Amino acid sequence: MTSGDEAIQAAEQRAESTRGRNLPPYGALPDLPIPADTANLREGPNLNDACLALLPLVGVWRGEGEINYPTIDGPKKFAQQLTIAHDGRPFLYHEARSWLLDDEGNVIRPAARETGWWRPQADDTIELLLTHSSGILELFYGKTRGQASWELGTDAVIRTATAKEVTGAQRLYGIVNNGDLGYVEERAMVGQPMQPHVSALLRRVAG
Structure with a gap:
């Protein structure tokens, strides 16, 4: 088991390559x-x-993950950059950009994009508003679990006339032992019940 001092030292070592980097x-x-x-x-x-x-x-994160669902020919590999930033006010900015990978890790094409806002509330509830390039708008509510994990589920989903049917989603984000950010998403869509859809492990590259 890693001691507190060892954990702090490991975090400082990881930060050596990221502490001087920020958003343009x-x-x-x-x-x-x-x-x-x-x-x-x-x-x-x-x-x-x-x-x-x-x-x-808070930071800029990059890594890889997997997409799978009964309605797609999967599983499929993808990579993602997730930016979570702030301007001093009581919310965080969220932007995720993804791209599909082949079995060798080469880029196939750009994939999903989402932008939104994390809005913590006085009662410790967290609101997460996300807009997807696919025409979906989602309102998540959730709470912090422990000191470094966050669980959220949709309260409302709105879609454009051309977007696929989505009826709900759940997400769990967490900082894992080595300082990376992992997340999993379950989704109910196109007639399917809530089930695993996306998982990824992201490494801090700035912040």
Whole structure:
């Protein structure tokens, strides 16, 4: 079992390659009169106290995962970059960009994209609003589990006329022992009951 001192030392070693990296200030010209987003807690505005329970999520993460569902020819491999950033106010910005991989790990094509907001509330509830490029809008509610995991489920799902049928989703995010971010998603869609759909393990690359 790793001691507290060993865990801190390991975290510092991992941070050596990421502590100096941050989001490029896209949308933030030099004369922007308000704070730009930051995915690095060492730079920019202080994290709002309301977001302290989400602090371990802040950063830029990259890694690989697997997609599987009865309605697709799977499983399929994918890679993803997840950005979770803030501007000092009581919410976090969320953006995930994915791309499909072949069996050798080569990029096939861009895949799913989603953007949204983590909104922690005074009663420790977490709201997560996500908009998907596929025409789906989801409102998740959840709570922190322990110090470094977050479980959420949909309260509402809205879709455009051209989007596939989605009736619900559940997500579990967690920081694993080596400091990586893992998550799993279950989804009910296209006539299928709630069941596993996506899993991924992401490594911090900035922040």
